[in-house]
Amino acid sequence: MIQYPFLEQGATIGVTAPSSGVSSELHELLNAAFKSMEKKGFNIISGETAWVQNKAKSASAKKRAEEFNKMMLNENIQLIFPPWGGELLIETLEYIDFENIQDKWVLGYSDISLLLLAITLKTGVATAHGTNLVDLRGEYSDDTTAMWQSVLSTKKGESILQRSSEKYQKEWQFDNPTPYIFNLTEQTYWKSTVNDKVKIQGRLLGGCVDTIRHLAGTPYGDVRNFEENYIEGDSVIWFLENCELSTTDLRRSLVQMKLAGWFDNCNGILFGRSSANTSVTNYTVEDVYKELSEELQIPILYDVDCGHVPPQITFINGAYAEVKSEHGKGKVLQIFK
Incomplete structure (x- = not known):
């Protein structure tokens, strides 16, 4: 059986970078995304890795995995939402604690999709392939992108319909x-x-x-x-x-x-x-x-x-x-x- 996490209104989002972080000259993008999510009623807990980028990754493979594992075990966090993708997430897999994957959403695409697929294949916990966090920094989202929240707030046993974009x-x-x-x-x-x-x-x-x-x-x-x-x-x-x-x-x-x-x-x-x-x-x-x-x-x-x-x-x-x-x-x- 597949386990489906559920995103509540006003939930806490954990932001960590298991692939690429955001370099200092682009911190404004991450800050704007945080403000946008807070306006929607979410709380944010940010890890260190989200704010740094060097040699094609946010930190060492172990540090990236440790921060992810910690957020996965943090009972207050309902959604783990990396800022964006990157290149070298695969380095972290051997350090990810798949035995203790909780019933909570992980959302992203690009390099993040490697972690999403690995989690679902190994544990049967559903994961969400969709928008990047930094792409939610606008005043609002287009109709297609905005559906991420409705999809993640769908209860087990229910269904959700999405349509192709205009x-x-x-x-x-x-x-x-x-x-x-x-x-x-x-x-x-x-x-x-x-x-x-x-x-x-x-x-x-x-x-x-x-x-x-x-x-x-x-x-x-x-x-x-x-x-x-x-x-x-x-x-x-x-x-x-x-x-x-x-x-x-x-x-x-x-x-x-x-x-x-x-x-x-x-x-x-x-x-x-x-x-x-x-x-x-x-x-x-x-x-x-x-x-x-x-x-x-x-x-x-x-x-x-x-x-x-x-x-x-x-x-x-x-x-x-x-x-x-x-x-x-x-x-x-x-x-x-």
Whole structure:
């Protein structure tokens, strides 16, 4: 059985950086995010790692893990919310106390998705793949991003519906933030490798391919054990996104996941929009999707609201989902069962 944490109104959020912290010249972003969360009625407990960054990480692997473990055991904290992702979270895994993972949310994406997936696979505790903390520093959030709070406040046995965004952000304009931070200028359109009308059901698992691929073959990426012990024969829907990979590197990574058995029990895959997916000769990302769809005999939806091209839907690792797409519009119904 999957365990679902629950976020109460006025809860305390623990901010720690198991990957990258925020360097001093960007502290204003973190301060603004804290103020925004406090305005929403949340309390903040911040760790030391959130405020420092050196040599591609916030601190040593041990220190990052210790701070995370401490927040996980702190009974006052209901949500652990890193400032953002980074590069080297994988160094911390051997020091994370998976035996004492509590029933509380961890939320993030990018490099954080490696920790999220490892927690859910090893413990059956649901984790939340969604917005960064620093992206909540605006006066308000767009409709898609704002759903994070409703999703994390869904009770066990209940369900929550999210819809595809109206528009997405083509490129980051850090010096020109809108009141909701992002510059949402492009029309969202979900695409498919099969028919226009797609319906997929199963348990959600996923994250950033660049990082989660490194869990395959380790004790932290045992998908088969998760399927046998936590989801009682349900199939899996993978949600994946590419941060920096070329099409050939993405293809290699997906084949590795396939060979590791990650897609053995898979009903469908959702791929987020990406500003990477660089073609190699004339090998495009659409070719990658088509080949995988044909090999696995499953539908693949792509350009969905997930990952580094915001806004993004809040996907819960472990939740049962019904995903529908038609005429470029998508719906994700997550059922906390």
